[in-house]
Amino acid sequence: MSAATTGTVSAMRVAPTPNHHPDANHPYEHFRADLATVMLRPVAQLAPASSARAIPLPRNCAYRQLPILSVTGLLSRGLPSPATDFLFFREPLQRSQALIGQWGAAAKAGSQSEAWSQFVGEIGERFFPGSRRQRIMDALVLSLDILPPHDRADALACLLGDGIEGQAALEEFWKYVGMHRIPEPDRPRVAQLIRQYGIGQ
Structure with missing residues (x-):
């Protein structure tokens, strides 16, 4: 010029x-x-x-x-606002049936299982290098909606049973997840878990 x-x-x-x-x-x-x-x-x-x-x-x-319009257009997707901080994890997860299947299988195996430990370790290395475990738990709680509905109660139970990080993540973000994302047959079990761990109290 x-x-x-x-x-x-x-x-x-x-x-x-x-x-x-x-x-x-x-x-x-x-x-x-x-x-x-x-x-x-x-x-x-x-x-x-x-x-x-x-x-x-x-x-x-x-x-x-x-x-x-919002710059990213994220709110139009119906995402809870904190979930937008974890799109770097959510979007690859949504595209990977293998990763979703691994999460579901690990959740069914339970929080003390080798499958759960391996799943958390692998996503930590891949998506959260150098991050605290708390950040991984936060991301999983805010990505429960990506799991098939029949796996969500197991995943929630696994997060609560994982330790204080999973419990802290549910305490902070349960209001964004909500019981409406849990299939009706699993709601009594989830309600009992929420009471047991004092989430939202």
Whole structure:
């Protein structure tokens, strides 16, 4: 780019929505910005050649607000908000039936089994190198929804039986998981576990 380059920025109208009008009590709240010619200079300096003008829309001019989306679009997926911190684990997990199957088998074997110890160790090395065990337990609790429904009660029991890290993870994040993710036949068992370990009390 040369030392000084001139360009023009123009505004683009948004297609109106029928029968949608600005609030008559705030007639100048909605306006169209008419940006004048600007001069681009080095070192990211921006000097306007003339002032920008704000042109109020007529009262009878329909308008439509642009949709405001989150940067990542994660909330639209229905994820509990803390789960978005573990997408680096959740997304590969969702794509790997082998890993999901390994988790389900380890959960059925129980928290004191070799299968559970191996599963936690492998995902720790692969996804959480250098992290505390607590972070692994947090990720598993917030990924229970990825497991097939019939494996979730076993996985929850395994997390609680794993030790203080699993219990702390359930204490903090159970409200985001919730009983609605547990199949109805397993809910009495899960409710008993929640009471036994004092989760949410």
